[in-house]
Amino acid sequence: xxxxxxxxxxxxxxxxxxxxxxxxxxxxxxxxxxxxxxxxxxxxxxxxxxxxxxxxxxxxxxxxxxxxxxxxxxxxxxxxxxxxxxxxxxxxxxxxxxxxxxxxxxxxxxxxxxxxxxxxxxxxxxxxxxxxxxxxxxxxxxxxxxxxxxxxxxxxxxxxxxxxxxxxxxxxxxxxxxxxxxxxxxxxxxxxxxxxxxxxxxxxxxxxxxxxxxxxxxxxxxxxxxxxxxxxxxxxxxxxxxxxxxxxxxxxxxxxxxxxxxxxxxxxxxxxxxxxxxxxxxxxxxxxxxxxxxxxxxxxxxxxxxxxxxxxxxxxxxxxxxxxxxxxxxxxxxxxxxxxxxxxxxxxxxxxxxxxxxxxxxxxxxxxxxx
Numbered sequence: 413x414x415x416x417x418x419x420x421x422x423x424x425x426x427x428x429x430x431x432x433x434x435x436x437x438x439x440x441x442x443x444x445x446x447x448x449x450x451x452x453x454x455x456x457x458x459x460x461x462x463x464x465x466x467x468x469x470x471x472x473x474x475x476x477x478x479x480x481x482x483x484x485x486x487x488x489x490x491x492x493x494x495x496x497x498x499x500x501x502x503x504x505x506x507x508x509x510x511x512x513x514x515x516x517x518x519x520x521x522x523x524x525x526x527x528x529x530x531x532x533x534x535x536x537x538x539x540x541x542x543x544x545x546x547x548x549x550x551x552x553x554x555x556x557x558x559x560x561x562x563x564x565x566x567x568x569x570x571x572x573x574x575x576x577x578x579x580x581x582x583x584x585x586x587x588x589x590x591x592x593x594x595x596x597x598x599x600x601x602x603x604x605x606x607x608x609x610x611x612x613x614x615x616x617x618x619x620x621x622x623x624x625x626x627x628x629x630x631x632x633x634x635x636x637x638x639x640x641x642x643x644x645x646x647x648x649x650x651x652x653x654x655x656x657x658x659x660x661x662x663x664x665x666x667x668x669x670x671x672x673x674x675x676x677x678x679x680x681x682x683x684x685x686x687x688x689x690x691x692x693x694x695x696x697x698x699x700x701x702x703x704x705x706x707x708x709x710x711x712x713x714x715x716x717x718x719x720x721x722x723x724x725x726x727x728x729x730x731x732x733x734x735x736x737x738x739x740x741x742x743x744x745x746x747x748x749x750x751x752x753x754x755x756x757x758x759x760x761x762x763x764x765x766x767x768x769x770x771x772x773x774x775x776x777x778x779x780x781x782x783x
Contacts, residue, residue, distance in 0.1 A: 423658035425741065429665035429708065436672035449671030453562045453633045455660055457623050460640045461552060464619030465510040466654035471613050472606040474502065474514040479605040488528045491601065492535045492594045495519055496542045496586055503546030504553055504579075505620075508742040512543050516749045526599035533750070533757055534593050537765045538586055540746040541772060544733035545582030547742075549575050551627050555659065555741075556710035556729050561627065563714050564722040568628060574723045578730055581779045585772050615647055659741075666708055670715040687717050690724040694780075697728025698773070702736045731776055734769035737762065 421427055468474070481494045495515065502511045516536055523532040547553025551561035551571055561571055619640060626636040644651060687693050693713075700709040706729040717725050733740035737747050743765075750761050 426658045426662040429662045433665040433668040436669045440672040440675050449667045451562055454559050456633050456637045457558050457626055460619055460623040462655045463644055463651050464616050465506055466651045467616030467648055471609050473608055473613050475606050476608045478518050479603050483603050486598055487596050488599050489594045489596045493590045496538050496590055499539045500542035500546035503543045504549050508543040508547035509745055512742055512745045516746050520753055526601055528599055531594055533761050536746050537768055538590055540743050542586050544740050545579055548730040549579040556707045560710055560726050564719055574726055577780055577783055581776045666711040670712055674715045690721055693717055693721040693724035694728040697725050698732040701729050701732025701739050705738050705741050706732045731773055734773050
């Protein structure tokens with residue numbers, strides 16, 4: 413019982429989602445309809461991606477790529493730009509949290525190694541935004557993208573067309589901000605690229621390909637789940653410990669909560685009038701993300717948002733990944749590293765992160781509405 417309680421209370425987002433789900437179950441008693449609430453495709457895609465990314469993380473593949481690119485430069489300006497762009501592009505193919513888990517510690521190490529610690533905060537701020545902006549492009553980049561892609565059954569090309577303006581403008585702003593804020597200062601960087609088990613990289617790439625085939629709707633969910641379980645049982649049982657079960661259960665709890673909310677006619681009437689246009693849906697997604705994070709915001713708002721406005725909701729929650737520190741759950745990873753590394757700069761980090769995020773949100777929002 414102690415272990416169960418410890419597991420439930422360990423992740424505060426999951427705990428809140430569970431409380432909301434249980435509360436809604438009092439109003440709408442459990443029934444066979446509950447099975448229709450849970451989107452198994454989303455859970456299976458996320459489970460498969462988590463296994464593959466955990467395996468790739470162990471191979472030091474991400475560190476290898478970052479090191480190989482960074483050691484070519486002798487200026488902190490270009491080193492910072494490379495780190496930020498590697499984070500940006502890797503985020504398109506892997507979940508943003510996995511990229512930050514690898515590359516934020518790498519950034520801290522590099523700035524210390526080159527005695528350029530005064531630029532650590534700004535690089536990590538831009539790196540965090542880069543992970544969110546890069547991952548915004550693809551269905552597999554973010555949990556909320558995986559969910560919305562499946563929930564609205566969005567065509568792959570239509571999805572990319574909707575998110576591309578966000579990622580494109582994010583790229584322009586990231587490059588420009590890096591070149592302006594990080595000076596051209598010579599530094600010595602003597603690093604050796606880590607050894608990579610390339611056979612393991614190919615093995616864990618199979619998990620990512622397996623998830624991608626489901627995302628592209630080439631195979632069905634049960635084939636993907638079967639292949640994942642066979643591969644993990646034979647080659648990677650230890651990786652099951654690396655799966656973020658809290659996130660999977662958080663999604664399940666929100667599915668139950670929002671499914672029950674959808675059964676309440678009063679809420680349906682109020683929200684259907686409020687979420688009745690592209691502008692209102694976009695800003696509701698953006699603002700709600702600032703308060704409860706963009707993953708639960710996407711699940712909650714999709715329950716009441718007509719399919720006609722899926723583009724606005726998708727754009728709103730992705731732009732909403734910036735702003736407050738809880739706008740994206742991935743942003744909390746960077747924040748935790750700042751807490752662990754040097755608490756004296758905590759206030760500076762929060763202020764700078766918020767200011768840069770507001771500028772990015774404003775420019776990207778204007779760009780979207782101009783389009």
